[in-house]
Amino acid sequence: MCRSSRATSIILVLGLLMVSPSISVAEESRYGLGLLVGEAAIKAWDIDVNPTGIGLPPGRGTVQQGAIIYENKCAACHGPTGIEGPKDRLVGGQGSLTTAQPIKTIGSYWPYATTLYDYIFRAMPFTAPQSLTSDEVYALVAWLLHQNGIIPKDAVMDARTLPAVTMPNRGGFVSDPRPDVPIH
Amino acid sequence: MNPFDGEMRTSSEEGTEQEARIDRRTWLTEVVSLVGVTAAGLITPALLPAEEGASPAPTHVPGRGPSPYGLRAEGETVQRLTTATHSLTPHQSLHGIITPSALHFERHHNGVPSINPDRHRLMMHGLVDRPLTFAMNDLVRFPSVTRTLFIECSGNSGHEWKGPTGKTVQETHGLMSTSEWTGVPLATVLAESGVKPDASWVLAEGSDAAAMTRSLPLTEVLKDALLCYAQNGEALRPEQGYPLRLVIPGWEGNTCIKWIRRIKLGTAPFMTREETSRYTDLMPDGKSRQFTFVMEAKSVITSPSGGQRIEPGFVEIRGLAWSGLGSVRAVDVSADGGRTWHPTQLQAPVLPRCHTRFRFGWHWNGDETIIQSRCTDETGYVQPTRTALVASRGTHSFYHYNAIHSWKIDRQGNVTNVSV
Numbered sequence: 001m002c003r004s005s006r007a008t009s010i011i012l013v014l015g016l017l018m019v020s021p022s023i024s025v026a027e028e029s030r031y032g033l034g035l036l037v038g039e040a041a042i043k044a045w046d047i048d049v050n051p052t053g054i055g056l057p058p059g060r061g062t063v064q065q066g067a068i069i070y071e072n073k074c075a076a077c078h079g080p081t082g083i084e085g086p087k088d089r090l091v092g093g094q095g096s097l098t099t100a101q102p103i104k105t106i107g108s109y110w111p112y113a114t115t116l117y118d119y120i121f122r123a124m125p126f127t128a129p130q131s132l133t134s135d136e137v138y139a140l141v142a143w144l145l146h147q148n149g150i151i152p153k154d155a156v157m158d159a160r161t162l163p164a165v166t167m168p169n170r171g172g173f174v175s176d177p178r179p180d181v182p183i184h
Numbered sequence: 185m186n187p188f189d190g191e192m193r194t195s196s197e198e199g200t201e202q203e204a205r206i207d208r209r210t211w212l213t214e215v216v217s218l219v220g221v222t223a224a225g226l227i228t229p230a231l232l233p234a235e236e237g238a239s240p241a242p243t244h245v246p247g248r249g250p251s252p253y254g255l256r257a258e259g260e261t262v263q264r265l266t267t268a269t270h271s272l273t274p275h276q277s278l279h280g281i282i283t284p285s286a287l288h289f290e291r292h293h294n295g296v297p298s299i300n301p302d303r304h305r306l307m308m309h310g311l312v313d314r315p316l317t318f319a320m321n322d323l324v325r326f327p328s329v330t331r332t333l334f335i336e337c338s339g340n341s342g343h344e345w346k347g348p349t350g351k352t353v354q355e356t357h358g359l360m361s362t363s364e365w366t367g368v369p370l371a372t373v374l375a376e377s378g379v380k381p382d383a384s385w386v387l388a389e390g391s392d393a394a395a396m397t398r399s400l401p402l403t404e405v406l407k408d409a410l411l412c413y414a415q416n417g418e419a420l421r422p423e424q425g426y427p428l429r430l431v432i433p434g435w436e437g438n439t440c441i442k443w444i445r446r447i448k449l450g451t452a453p454f455m456t457r458e459e460t461s462r463y464t465d466l467m468p469d470g471k472s473r474q475f476t477f478v479m480e481a482k483s484v485i486t487s488p489s490g491g492q493r494i495e496p497g498f499v500e501i502r503g504l505a506w507s508g509l510g511s512v513r514a515v516d517v518s519a520d521g522g523r524t525w526h527p528t529q530l531q532a533p534v535l536p537r538c539h540t541r542f543r544f545g546w547h548w549n550g551d552e553t554i555i556q557s558r559c560t561d562e563t564g565y566v567q568p569t570r571t572a573l574v575a576s577r578g579t580h581s582f583y584h585y586n587a588i589h590s591w592k593i594d595r596q597g598n599v600t601n602v603s604v
Contacts, residue, residue: 030376033325034308034316041317042309045446046396048353048387050454098470102580104461112455119457122395126294129393173464173474181568181576 020086037101047130049118053163055119059134063151069136073125082147087126091147094168107148111173113165116141138162185436248260262287265354269293270337271423274357274458275486275504281531281539282332283361285416290423291337291359294393297443301419301427304391306373306411310448313378320413320427325375326368329410330435334506334539336360336479338436338463338583344570345579348590355488356589356601360506362539363424365431368410370405383449387456388430391445396558398439398463399453400432404477408433411444434508434537435477436583438463468578479508481567482586483515483542494597496550501528504539507561511535514560515542521590521604522569528557536562554592554604570603 049055071080078084082091082105093103106116121137123129130182132140142157151157151165205386262278264271264287271290273283283289290296290387301320309315340359343349350356379402386405390396409432413420419524420426432439438458453459453475465473483505488494505515511534516525531541559567568576570587592602 009348031320031326031372034318034376037307037309037315037317041376042307042315046309046448047395048389048448048454048456050450050452097466098468102466104466106461110457110461112460115455115457115460118397118454119461122397123294123393123457129294129395172470172472173460174471176473176476176478178473178476178478179479179565183566183568 045124047118048112049111049114049121051114051163053159055115056114056132056159056162057129059138060156061135061137061139061142062156063139063146063153065135066139066141066146069132069139070143073132074140077126082144090144092149097169097172105148106144107150107168109169109172111167113141113145113150113162113167113168116144117162198222264289265358266290270359272354273361274354275357275484276353276489278486279541281362281504281541282416283363285418285421285424288361288363288415288421288424289335289337289359291339291437292392292423292442293396294530295393296423297392298422298426299384299391299443304427304445306428306445306447307401308373308377308447308449309388310450311380311383312374312449313380314376316377318373323368323373323411323428324413326372329369330364330366331410332362332535332538332572333431333433334360334362334479334537335431335437336482336506336508338438338476338479341482341585341587342582344585344587344589345574345582348603350490350601352491353484353486356490357484357486359437360539362506363415364417365410365412366414366417367410367428367431370409370411370430370447371407373411374406374449376583382451385450385453387446387450387454388439388441388444389446389448390425390441390443391489392443396438396441396443396458397456398441398458399456399475400439401475402449405432412426414574416540421529430479434479434510436463436479439477449536464582465577465581465583467581473581476584479506479513480584480586481505481507481509481565482560482562483512483557483567484589485517485555485557485591487597488555488593489591490599490601492599494548494593494599496548496597499546499548501555501557503542503547503557505530505542505557505559505563506537506539507559507563509565510537510562511586512540512542512559513562513564515540516558516560517542517544517546518556518558519546519548519553523554523589525558527568533602548593548597550595550597552592552594554590554602556588556604558588595596 027070078090083089088143090106093108096103117137120140138157145151185509260361262274265594273289306318337359341356386400386402388398412429412431415424427445429442430440431443465476485501485503487502501517505512515528516527517528528542528544534540567588573587590602590604591599593599
């Protein structure tokens with residue numbers, strides 16, 4: 001027992017010696033929980049797209065292609081032209097934000113075109129989220145941006161063109177100024 | 185009509201049959217009227233209602249045995265009020281500060297997912313030294329923290345921007361609840377992966393059908409955000425994010441990502457739909473406030489409240505107060521439409537970023553009046569009047585409505601939602 005205990009100690013010391021050169025101060029406080037995850041596994045879940053376009057996958061889509069996909073997979077909830085509903089209105093409303101009846105749509109409110117790709121892929125169609133191909137999402141984004149008068153009819157959306165689209169309400173957001181209500 | 189209106193109304197207008205049932209079925213929800221009766225000295229053993237039906241007196245037969253998982257008493261019917269996308273906590277019928285887990289409000293964006301905890305993983309990646317995945321067993325092994333905290337949807341009372349809308353406090357303030365949450369600090373788990381120096385924003389993503397996603401400033405969530413696996417002592421309820429959710433003390437509920445499966449570190453906000461198209465506050469000048477995370481101080485009288493009816497005499501005014509910036513310092517009550525204010529008694533413990541129960545003993549003389557509550561938090565912030573709030577922000581912001589709430593009491597004792 002004594003010998004095996006000593007052997008264990010030697011193994012432990014050797015193990016520490018082998019590992020310690022690469023341990024930083026921060027690492028020493030770790031609990032040793034969790035498993036390292038590889039690039040392929042990360043990629044399977046890493047679906048976000050940020051405003052610089054990082055995260056946009058290969059693929060492309062046109063306004064015309066988007067019109068057909070929209071009619072088949074989106075119009076039942078958002079209306080034939082993106083205005084009628086019954087779910088969120090997607091088109092129009094530009095210039096309405098300061099009126100008595102603000103209409104928040106992609107065209108009037110959304111500050112980044114990349115958010116369209118991110119959201120449509122992650123959460124739409126409502127009954128089958130994350131079922132669309134990248135070509136389908138690019139096409140839908142193209143159609144929606146065209147319907148809102150933001151890109152021309154012959155525009156093609158892909159990982160290069162989409163982040164370059166400037167949305168009408170890009171300058172419409174400010175940081176949190178609270179507390180903002182005077183004490184009465 | 186609210187299906188629970190009948191539960192909340194006192195029995196006097198419902199006839200004697202309802203009165204006979206009040207002691208058994210609804211006494212807990214109608215404390216206001218009962219207290220009045222007690223003060224009049226009318227409840228004595230001889231006047232208890234006769235036992236209904238054929239069931240023998242409980243003192244004459246053995247009761248049922250122990251059960252593996254408890255249920256509430258038969259006849260107790262307090263419920264959440266549900267819609268397609270959310271359910272509302274029935275604060276008019278609750279006591280103390282803890283919301284029963286089964287009555288904690290819900291808000292989800294494409295249903296409650298069914299998740300096998302053995303197959304659930306939290307992945308941490310992006311600007312970290314070591315991308316890691318954690319199983320639930322890993323997360324439970326970390327040093328744990330328990331805190332009692334409110335969670336309030338930023339849309340709580342949102343319809344009140346346009347004027348008095350909800351009939352009951354469940355409708356006006358039901359998108360908030362308080363639980364005792366247990367989990368591991370997000371900072372602890374982040375340290376396990378090692379945060380790179382240039383990381384400044386965190387993306388948190390759920391594994392529901394909305395893949396709900398929010399960007400959060402790293403320095404803020406390092407302070408006190410928790411990855412929680414337990415609520416009120418047991419595993420999270422499915423609708424509260426089972427098996428794992430984020431809880432950020434004092435921040436709008438939407439940031440407390442449920443069913444969380446991914447945390448990514450980056451150098452800027454990711455500008456997801458839920459922080460651009462939604463959860464931004466439109467101001468009269470057409471600009472929208474973004475990343476308005478904190479829920480400012482607020483309070484509401486839960487009893488007497490909309491849909492209830494009181495009797496002249498002693499009435500204990502009861503309510504909840506809370507602040508996303510810290511502890512409640514004081515709550516004042518007005519029983520004359522805001523002309524005079526009176527300090528209330530705060531029930532200990534008064535915890536930061538947690539519901540605080542306040543009470544005020546009042547004698548209602550039967551005249552029409554308006555009752556209100558006003559919260560002051562530890563920072564000195566005072567809950568604004570509706571007039572001041574609307575003057576600053578207009579009526580199109582939808583989120584973060586925290587004005588003083590007014591309940592009108594008419595000469596019959598009926599309580600309704602009004603604005604002053």
